[in-house]
Amino acid sequence: MTIDLASRVYSHRWKIDPIVRSLIDTDFYKLLMAQSVFHNKPDVHVEFSLINRSKDVPLAKLIDEGELRAQLDYIRGLKLSRGESTWLRGNMFYGKRSMFHPDFMEWFENLTLPPYNLERVGDQYELTFEGSWPEVMLWEIPALSVIMELRSRAVLHKMKRFELQILYARAMTRLWEKVERLRAIGDVRVADFGTRRRHSFLWQDWCVQAMQEGLGDNFTGTSNCLIAMRREMEAIGTNAHELPMVYSALAQNDEELAYAPYRVLEDWQREHDGNLRVILPDTYGTKGFLERAPDWLTSWTGIRVDSGQPEEAAETAIQWWKDRGEDPRKKLIIFSDGLDVDQIGALYSKFHGRVRVSFGWGTLLTNDFRGLVPDDELSPFSLVCKAISANGQPTVKLSDNPNKAMGPADEITRYKRVFNVGEQKAMDVIV
Amino acid sequence: MTIDLASRVYSHRWKIDPIVRSLIDTDFYKLLMAQSVFHNKPDVHVEFSLINRSKDVPLAKLIDEGELRAQLDYIRGLKLSRGESTWLRGNMFYGKRSMFHPDFMEWFENLTLPPYNLERVGDQYELTFEGSWPEVMLWEIPALSVIMELRSRAVLHKMKRFELQILYARAMTRLWEKVERLRAIGDVRVADFGTRRRHSFLWQDWCVQAMQEGLGDNFTGTSNCLIAMRREMEAIGTNAHELPMVYSALAQNDEELAYAPYRVLEDWQREHDGNLRVILPDTYGTKGFLERAPDWLTSWTGIRVDSGQPEEAAETAIQWWKDRGEDPRKKLIIFSDGLDVDQIGALYSKFHGRVRVSFGWGTLLTNDFRGLVPDDELSPFSLVCKAISANGQPTVKLSDNPNKAMGPADEITRYKRVFNVGEQKAMDVIV
The missing domain is CATH 3.20.140.10 (nicotinate phosphoribosyltransferase)
Incomplete structure (x- = not known):
């Protein structure tokens, strides 16, 4: 060589x-x-x-x-x-x-x-x-x-050279099998949300390429800007809990506090439209958030489900849209909480056709090394x-x-x- | 990069x-x-x-x-x-x-x-x-x-880049699992005999390195001279069917034919001793070959089992040594016919302690890509x-x-x- x-x-x-x-x-x-x-x-x-x-x-x-x-x-x-x-x-x-x-x-x-x-x-x-x-x-x-x-x-x-090679061979094989299973499920749209808890940068980069090769257009992009730039992919993401958390902490009284999560979205709405108008409703409980939501929020494109029982949250969202006269089939639900392929498949089967469904796949995309080393280290x-x-x-x-x-x-x-x-x-x- | x-x-x-x-x-x-x-x-x-x-x-x-x-x-x-x-x-x-x-x-x-x-x-x-x-x-x-x-x-x-990567990841994982299983069996001595039907040169070279890292001294070497030279390993091998086949074809009559396989070994004996004095008795039937063998052959170090029922051939060899007053525990049996880990394990269990046992692992070491591509191509x-x-x-x-x-x-x-x-x-x- x-x-x-x-x-x-x-x-x-x-x-x-x-x-x-x-x-x-x-x-x-x-x-x-x-x-x-x-x-x-x-x-x-x-x-x-x-x-x-x-x-x-x-x-x-x-x-x-x-x-x-x-x-x-x-x-x-x-x-x-x-x-x-x-x-x-x-x-x-x-x-x-x-x-x-x-x-x-x-x-x-x-x-x-x-x-x-x-x-x-x-x-x-x-x-x-x-x-x-x-x-x-x-x-x-x-x-x-x-x-x-x-x-x-x-x-x-602590690992020897061949152990390392086999470790990555196994991890690659595992991920590729997941990709093939995703492809077999159907028209499932998935993005990489795995930057924060990735095994390593290079591994995330590999996973993203595997998703692109395996899923084609159904791989909608990566949340990682550097990888999106280098690999000429879509950069994906909307907003997170820190916005309502900080806005709420700044509230001077209970009334301001109660409105703070909506204030966040008022500010957001001034800057963004379309698929960036995605509500993250669970910071202080999805159900109450939607019940008390001002009417202008019903026109937003979608809802991201990031905690709790995802099926329950999605049903709540669909019902909320229906109650407010919206057609859920035009709305988007993004699931992003601790997903793996089985759950993605189950959620897709349950909700596709009823609502536009998309998945933000994080840690178990970019860091599934479970069982690959002793003591699961x-x-x-x-x-x-x-x-x-x-x-x-x-x-x-x-x-x-x-x-x-x-x-x-x-x-x-x-x-x-x-x-x-x-x-x-x-x-x-x-x- | x-x-x-x-x-x-x-x-x-x-x-x-x-x-x-x-x-x-x-x-x-x-x-x-x-x-x-x-x-x-x-x-x-x-x-x-x-x-x-x-x-x-x-x-x-x-x-x-x-x-x-x-x-x-x-x-x-x-x-x-x-x-x-x-x-x-x-x-x-x-x-x-x-x-x-x-x-x-x-x-x-x-x-x-x-x-x-x-x-x-x-x-x-x-x-x-x-x-x-x-x-x-x-x-x-x-x-x-x-x-x-x-x-x-x-x-x-015909394969795409990631398919190739996964193919080799799977093949590496499979081989490494075999190596780990071999190690778990015990003190099993194995050499690489896989040159002729290898998947590729580079793959054989990888397999040999994996065997060395995984088995240590129980990996006794490779039959491939180039790899043995480059990796500073033992070069392994003795003799093959072509010797008795050609000697026999040259025989002028039935009597010469009957002795031809022994003539080969007479010539061999002049050049080699120790672990190179290994009989390959199956060219014209193991049982008859041993029955008619001249006495000087009983002093040879071992017998290579390369066709038929390996247990049967090994029992025949052990019995032959016993009948001729030799201690089988000092003799060597090399199994080399279409082996894989299960068979190596079974043969090892059955014969170790009764005879010195060694394995020449060929095609299923260096070319086990079964089931890894569609139609098993x-x-x-x-x-x-x-x-x-x-x-x-x-x-x-x-x-x-x-x-x-x-x-x-x-x-x-x-x-x-x-x-x-x-x-x-x-x-x-x-x-």
Whole structure:
């Protein structure tokens, strides 16, 4: 075999092998939300925090603090490149050019991410980010993917060369079998939502290519902007819980709080139309959210189902549209909560024809290494990075699954009262 | 990714992608036998012929005649390289240096393979080689591996990039699982005998590395000289049916014929000792061969079981040693007929402790792509290349499985009479 001497020498000069090498190695919706926040709430001071919901994964034992700092420092050194900027400014997203406005782009071009606070507490890390909302929010995805991949590396480091080769052979075979099963189900439209809890960047990139080759046009794109740019795919995503969480934390009283989740969408509606008008209704309970929703929301294109019993949430949405005189067959439901092929197939069978159905497939697309190493050390786990306060006020999330709720207990009680959330069914959170 | 421009340009200049790139990309026993023939029967004129026992594999439809000629012509252009010559002259084989004598090496260094005759007949190729025995015999392995790999390429050519990646991922996973199962069985000693019917050269090379990493010292080596040289492994092999077949064809009368298989071993014994003194008794029936064997053969180290019911043949061998006052526990039985892991495990369980056991694992090590593509188009099939005549006399092989018998009907009848072969049990020939 011919060795490319220059590239080998060059590679050996890296002090670290950086995991996140671009500010757009992040989810597309983060940029959409950052622009919205940049326009509407640029000065809100927020704190984001890493939360490892899988206490049995002792991150601080697995990941060296120095390595973690080196990776985070590397991210702080990143700047938007000229090509990335050109792509964001000029590319068509969701059928529209100039999605990102010149003022936002100028801000983004000059951005470096704010400092981080890292401390080891027991076997876990406390990792927090503080500062202005549009800056801090862009830490979420890189922070998660760095930790996920450092954990992968820690496990892979112990493996021999052939074990590694077989590991990836098995993982590839597994994913390809999933792709073939998806193809067999029918006209199932799926996007990659797996950046944040991916096994590694290169693995996500491979998974995305496998989806494209296997599903063709039914693979609707990836949430990862860097991969979307490089592979000339659609960048996919709309909005997330952090918008209602922060808006709600900023509410001055219960009345403002009750309306905060709709205020978010009022702001969103000014910027976006079509398939970007997707409601994420579960932050404080889907049922109550829809019941109290202002009429203008019924004209929105779709609803994203991200917690609780997905069939139940979808039925609730369909009934809501019907009750409000809308034709559900023209509406879109995006399922995105802990999906794998069986569930995608079941949901597709149940809802296609009744509503437009689409899937955001995350962790079990880009990180299904379950059972492939002893003690399941490469299994995905439930790591999130959330806004925990805004202008000093704690944020709260209830969701349709109480196991996904977060916030101080007294505030959770208050939110449950304001949003009239009754009994909820607890479900395991796998990923 | 950095592209090595020079090597890319260089690769594009190849007119073909040669399959056999070295005269030592062949089985070690071919060289041992070639030396024996070079010393004992250098002037015998032989004809070798390709025989596709799998009539359902239409080789001439799958493989382009021009491509086949180009590959065979490429082989005719090969010369032993200086490094290969040095390795053959200086390396220790079976614990012995200077295995290959200077006169043989000088001949080999000047060798180019004789012409071939290729003709399409229906959906099959007739491929024959004629000339002096030591030259022609060296065509066998390259001819087989070229045809096997051209057939693989014909199937692979239709596949897309990801399908190819998954195909190899699955094949690697399958082989690694076999290696792990072998390791779990116990102290099983296995060598690679898979050159002739390998999926491809690079695949054989990968399989051999996987065996080495997985089995460690229990992987005793490879029959492939080129791989043995490059990977610094033991080159493995002793002798084959062509010796008794040609010696027998040269016999002037029935008496000479009856002794021919022993004459072969007399010649062999003059050159080799220890683990190279391995009897291949099945050419004209194992049972009769052993019954009539001269006493000096009982001192030989082992017996290779290459057809029929392996348990039966091994029991016959053990009983023979006992009857002749030898301790079977000091003797070696090498199983080499169409093995896969289950059979290796069963034979190991049955015979270890009673006799030294070793395995020559061939086609299902280096070409187990069964079930990995539609219509099983990559499954191995039963292709051989055999001496069919010597000095104008047809050769005959009976073997312990009548489905492996070859030769003209009247000669088969004569051989059965001379070697007193009774009823034989027919068994399917898979590979």
